[in-house]
Amino acid sequence: MKSALLAALLLTFVAGCAKPDAVPNIPPLPVAKVRVAPVQAAEIPRLTEVTGTIRPVRRAVLAAKVMGAITELPITLGQAVRANDVLVKIHSADASARLSRAQSELNVTRRDLERERDLLAKGASTAETVRNLQDRLSGSEATVKEAEAQLAYAEIRAPFDGVVARKLVDAGDLANPGQPLLELEGTGEFEVEATIPDSFAATLKAGALFAIETGGTTFSGTLREISSRADPATRSIQVKIAVPAGNSVRSGQFTRVLVPGPAIRALLVPAEAVSLNGQMERVFVVGDGNRAVLRLVRSGAARTTAGRPLVEILSGLAENERVVLAPPAGLREGQPLEVLP
Incomplete structure (x- = not known):
């Protein structure tokens, strides 16, 4: 038993002293x-991303100036219109009555003036009476023009070429003075309205370029306007950035604007x-x-x-x-x- 254990230890010692196999050579990496x-x-420049909205440069909210029922509304939402097209007609009984009364008074004054001129030529009237009637005639003519202008307000016309963006009333509704009826937007020029941190205001000047991304396209816009007043709640200022002609954008579209800041x-x-x-x-x-x-x-x-x-x-x-x-x-x-x- 002891001899067998001794033989095993001897074999282990001999194996440990045996020469190990040579490590294979690894070729060097090529140049x-x-x-x-x-x-x-x-x-x-440090760039800060802010969000903005595409807006048309020309837009207007058309409101009523006279009270009356809307008799005609010959437009649809999104319809293209030309400058001076009639968009709304309002039946204003008051304006029509004022014009009729003013024209009647004008006619009476004209007849009185003609009669007094004939009497003056015959020595039966005075020059003072004729001058008073001439002044009254001028006043009556002005009253007629004022009444015509009031009646013209019953027709609301497009102030520029554009599209109908919003309809706030329908035919048959009652319109009141100051009540918004339609919103019209131009289609020629667009701009980006955005708010930026007020800390950037000192480094921004009109004409500065901004990278703008919207609808998967990117273009450069020029800073057109910058507000001189910061919003105390958000610590930001409003800017308007011109959209170059030829870019396919829509009113109300969401944009990302990269604003350059201090270097x-x-x-x-x-x-x-x-x-x-x-x-x-x-x-x-x-x-x-x-x-x-x-x-x-x-x-x-x-x-x-x-x-x-x-x-x-x-x-x-x-x-x-x-x-x-x-x-x-x-x-x-x-x-x-x-x-x-």
């Missing part, structure tokens, strides 16, 4: 030919240097001995400089490091690099 670009630091220092790299590995963003940089070093980064906003797309890097890189552009699919950590001119 990858790459293009590189430096990580650039730049002063760029901040940021690191920028070409967009082609950043690649995705699952959910991680990564960049290869040129390390010591011209070897590839893998860095995980966090990117920010996309930028464009001189027509070249750039990406803001929030973390993972340092200024003046060299990043690999469009890294080859098989590029690995530690692989030697040959930098192409």
